[in-house]
Amino acid sequence: MKQVVQSFKTGEMEVKEVPLPQLQSKYVLVENATSLISAGTEKGTVKVAKASLIEKARQRPDLVKQVIQNMKKEGIRATFDKVKSKLDSPKALGYSTAGIVKASLDSNNLFKTGDRVACAGQDLASHAEVVSVPQNLVAKIPDNVTFEEAAFTTVGAIALQGVRQSEPKLGENICVIGLGLIGQITCQLLRASGANVFGVDLSDKLVELASKHSADVANNRNNSNLLVNCLAFTNGHGFDKIIITAATPSNDPIELSAEIARKKGSVIMVGAVGMNIPRDPHFYRKELDLKMSCSYGPGRYDTSYEELGQDYPIAYVRWTEQRNMEAFLNAISKKQVNLKPLITHQFTIDNALAAYEMVINPEAEFNLGVLLEYPERAKKFETPKEQKKIISDPKNPNVSFIGAGSFAQSYLIPNIKSAGGTLQAVTTGRGINAEHVASKFGFVKFESDPTTIFKDENCNTIFIATRHNTHANYAIDALSEGKNVFVEKPLALNTEELEKVSNVYSNSGKLLMVGFNRRFSRAAQEVNKLFNSYDGPLAFNFRVNAGALPPDHWAINDEIGGGRIIGEVCHFIDLMQYFSNSLVKSVYAQSLPGTSEVNTNADNVIITLTFKNGSVGNITYLANGDKALPKEHLEVFGGGNSAIINDFNSVSLYKNGSLKKVKTSGKGHKEEVMAFLKAISDGTDSPISFDSIYSTTLTTFKVIDSMATGLPQHL
Template identity: 60%
Template sequence: MKQVIQNFKTGELYVDEVPAPALTKGMVLIENKFSLISAGTERSTVKVAKANLLGKARQRPDLVAQVIQNVRKEGLKATLEKVRTKLDTLKALGYSTCGRVIASMDTNHFFKPGDRVACAGQDYASHAEVICVPQNLVVKIPDTVPYEEASFTTLGAIAMQGLRQADPKLGETVCVIGLGLLGQITCQLLKANGCKVLGIDISESLVQLARNLGADDAVQRSDANLMAMANQFTNGYGFDSVIITAATSSNDPIELSAEITRKKGKVVAVGAIKLDVPRDPHFYRKELDLRLSCSYGPGRYDTEYEEKGIDYPYAYVRWTEQRNMEAFLQLVAQGGINIKPLITHTFDITEAETAYDIVTGKRQEPHIGILLHYPDNDSKFIHTKIIQHNGAAQQQIEAGFIGAGSFAQSYLIPNVKNFGGGLKVVVTSKGITAQNVAQKFSFDSASSNSKDVIDNKEINTVFIATPHNSHAPYVIEALKAGKNVFVEKPLAMHEEELENVKACYMQQGGRLMVGFNRRFSPVASALKQNFKGINEPLVMNYRVNAGFIPKDHWTQDEQTGGGRIIGEVCHFIDLMQYFTEALPQTVFAQCIHSANSVNKNDDNIVINIQFTDGSVGSIVYVATGDKALPKERLEVYGGGKIGIINDFRGGEWYSNNKMVKLKMEGKGHTQEVHAFLNAIKEGHPSPISFESMYATTKATLKILDSLHTGLPQQI
């Protein structure tokens, strides 16, 4: 299918063929008819991508802070690789579209094939021939509303939420500062609400358009009579409310709004403006009420609502994102909003570059509402794209990837490639991501269908790097297909899943590896050699300053990520197994009990483990610590010797009353992948036994049982 793409590293914007997205639970698959280019928002997005590295840093200081923190934790080299991976990505543009439902897996069974729908959401309602959108960001279009006008629905919902924050009453005077697309819609909504409306903008053409579309009056910001007009418009009282829909780095809109608002009036910021709020003379002396409007309405940035489809109760949250979208379309259907005059350009999807030249000012042309049209095209539904490369020699190992997020792109795919493995097919749920990864690493093809990897006879090795809840099912499918399988941790999220994997492995055989990389790190390997020959139990103390992850992150979700014990603590249990060469036998865990709703109690836990050889280990896993302390420290005691790993950036060895510093960096990602691929090439078993990987996974599940029961658990 065709999609508008921007390379975030180079800033290049173009239309390309990418695989169609895959339909999953809670989503609606839609064939786009029209999409709206939101000039203000998308101009800013494109501008950031086109900036050089210094320009990007200036515009995103929050990301610069993350980079600096990562350098402290992982070192400069590892951080540079992460930054390069992040920058070298393809970005989807657009967030307001409409079209026809192809298929739906919404949990309410509300949407049917053929339904006319409008859609919202960055990275969902993209400028693409086919999109897959969460159910709560899709609404049906009334029969009398044409597709062209329905494509404005997301902008309409944003304007509507701004009004709800202003809460204007019948007959009140309201000023709208900024008469772009959002401002024009806002003026019309206010008129439909029975308000007296004045518009302000720097552009004379937009001022005139507002007058033509029903505003009581409009004026240029540079007009010397602006203050006198505002005074006369409100009979000297000032505006009951001012809604700012402008987008500017200037502080002028917030200062002007305070000056023209009546005492105890409201100022609502909808657009992206500078918010340097001057206390005197107006905000303080008038006791003004400053409100911010959050995009389309309640539900925005709430993963439970947007991604999982959990709606808010109608009686308690009357206006959600979806209900704002529905209300806007009803107003359009009733003639309360006139959209047609706002459409200045319509381009075919193949002409999108020209459309963006207008948006960015490269092509000087008056504009306000620019639409992209998607003509009928049967090839748009193809889920696989062949990537053209110069012919390369075939390798013995031919790999397919199911899932290719930042981790896979940083630590798995490059190491398969530098080993000499062939990269056949990469699969992700979003076609643009698969396309990006395929081009970046020279895969033969990109797809959004996992069957293109599982059923491909040329692929002998499958890498699985998807969300945790899909690991076990994909492992079973791949083993049954006779593939070598590398799966990122965890192996399974529930005991039933784990037993199903075990049954499949026992029946099918094959080579299976879980991504427990720390045992392959240079410092761990060196210490293991030093402990060789010590025939007595070890005492191990593992401190993990894990850092805070909010409860709404996907890894914390019980259904998708399983939480941090299943998703990360498995690493530390595996490394202890590596040193003891024994299996975990008993676990006992206790976590904090905090009334602070921000904290997740079992992210702060102490775990005691006894191993079959008599060794014992303690894991102190903390999410409430300070970031300045390095993340991991492992101390291993035994045979009169001590080995210490300091965050996998070095270590210490104590023996015969002497200490030796070990200067070795890396968490073993390269060595792990190469060990697995070497085992395949040389016909050896997996570098980690299935018994060990099974026991590690079982131990994490038993840790959860111990927390629930308050008792030690046998593995």
């Protein structure tokens, strides 16, 4: 299929042939008929990508801060590789489309093949011939609404949410500052609610458009009589509400809104503008309210709602993202909103670059609602042909990847060739990523459907680097097709999944490896050498300053990531099993009470493990510490010797009353890949036994059980 793609590194744009997006549970696959280029929003997105690296840093200081923090934790080289991978990744453009349902796995059985629907979502409802969109970001189109009109639904929902935040009442005087696409629609929605609407903008053409079709009155911001006209419009009282839909770093919109508001009026922020709120004279003396409007409604930025399809009860949350989309479509159907005057240009997908060139060019003709159309094309649903042929030695691992995000691109894929493997095929959830990764690393081909990789006779090894909730099922499918499998941790999210994998593995005759990389690091190897001549039990004290994750991070979502015990503490359980050469016997865990959404009880836990050979380990895993403290401090004691791993940057070895310090780097990612592929080539067992993998995975579940019950758990 065709899709508009931009390189975030260079800013270059192109219409590329890429694989179809994957249809997953609670998603809807839609063949686009029309999509909207929002001139205001997308112009900013495109310009950031075209900016120099320094300019990008200036515009996103939050990301610069993340880079600096990552350098402290993982070092300059690892951070550089991560940043390079992020910059190299292609970006999907667009977030508002309309089309026809081709297939649906929505949990409500609401969408049927052939339904006309509007779709929303950045990186989801993209400028592409086919999109895969979560069920809560899809809405059916009324029969009398065209695809061209329905393509405005996402923008319309943003405007509608701002209107809802203003709580307009019949007869109120409301000003809209910023008469771009969202501003024009906002004016129309306000008039439909019975408000008297006054519009303000810097553009004479937008003011003229609003005067004809959207607002009762509209003025240019630079009109010398603006304040007089505002007072006349409101009979000398000032506006009841002001909705700011402008997009500018200037503080002028917020200052103007305070000046023209009546006493005890309200200011609602929809657009991104300067927010240096002037206390005096207006906000303070008029006792003005300031409200924020978040995108297209409740559910935005909530993983459970947007990705997992969990709706909010209508009795408690009347207007969600999806219900706002439906309400806006209904407003179009009832002729309460007239979008046709807002459509200034229409292009086919093949001419999308010309459309964007016009949008970002300040000297171009006036444009507002720019639509992309998707003509019928026979090859739309075909996967692009193989990019190039690579003849591989059948004795060597021929590797395919399911999932190829920044982690896989930084730590796994680059090490395949150096370990003697061949890169066969790659598939990702979004087609543009699969095509990009294949081109970047030299895969023979890229696919849109993981089942084609399982059936590929030229592939004997599959790496699974998707989100955690897919690992077990993909591993089962790959093993069932006779493939060697490397699963980036964890192997499973619950006991039922683990048992299914175990049963399939035991009958497969193939190698199964999980990405417990730390045991392969040079630091771990140095410690293991110190204790390998000692057969007695060891004592471990591992302190992990993990740091807090954002509350909406997918890794701590129970359904997607399984939480941090399953997703990260597994590393330290595996490392203890490696050093002790023994499996876990029992576990007892206690946690600090969750103090916030950010610091949950699973983030701050102390775990005591006993092993079958008598070893005892203590893991203190914390998210409530200071970021300046190194992340991992691991101590090992036994046989009169001691060792300390200092964040895998160095090792302190104590033996016979003397200290030996060894500088190290890396956490074993390269070494684990090489060990696994060597085992395949040599026909030997997996570098980590399945008994150990099973024990580590089961132990994480027992940690959670112990936290819940307050009792020790036995394996």
